[in-house]
Amino acid sequence: MTEESRAESVRPWVRYRIQGSLIAQSPLHPGSGATINKPLSGARDERPGQDIEPEIQQVLCDSAGRPIIPGSTIKGLFHQQARNLPGADMTLLEQLYGRQAEDKIHGRGGRLLFQDAVLRPEQTIPPLFDPSPGKKIPMDWDPGRFTYVAPGTAIDRRTRTVEEAKLYCTGSA
Structure with a gap:
């Protein structure tokens, strides 16, 4: 262990807790990588005898079933923005955010810790649709999870045109 790394390892940590709120200005799909095939409420195929049961890209959720944005995603966004600042100190940024080595052995974690952003129903702005009777609501709306x-x-x-028979579905929050 070098003198510099020893000094860094015994330096006391100063702890601050910074909290904030994220506001999604458009539908959000924090994907889990998982998919599910299921029939959609309100979906129909114009061809007789054709059921619609598409593969749906799932939203990443916490153990309570609420959509989340992973802390690693938020950390990556902050890190990229900090790197783009004029005169950014790369040594300081490496200490704060860590370093990823190509061989995955010599990387180092940073001092900043980011937690997942969790949807809080009590702070949720009502959706941009009117769910009153007779009004159109999003396909497969789940009011408990705030997803659709x-x-x-x-x-x-290549052609920048619609591909035939290539409908896809994503879970959104």
Whole structure:
């Protein structure tokens, strides 16, 4: 252990807790990487005998079933923004955010810790739709989790046109 790393390891930690609120200004899909096939409420196929049971990309949730944004995602965003600041001190940023080594052995964790951002129903702004009787609500709306299914259409990257029979669905919060 070098003298510098020994001094750094015994230096006392100063602890601060910074809290904030994130406001999503559009639908959010913090994906879990998992998918599920299930019938959608309110979905129908115009062709007779065709049931709709698409593969839905799932929203990442905590143990209580609430959608979350992982702390690692928030940390990565803050780190990238800090690196883009004029005159950013890369040595300080490495101490704060850590260092990722290519070999995955010589990396180092940073001093900053980020917790998951959890949806708090009591702080949730009512959705941008009117769920009153007779009004259209999002497909497969789950009022307990504040999630719904958002359908989309795949676009061909080469031609920039809609790909035939390429509907996809993502869970959104």
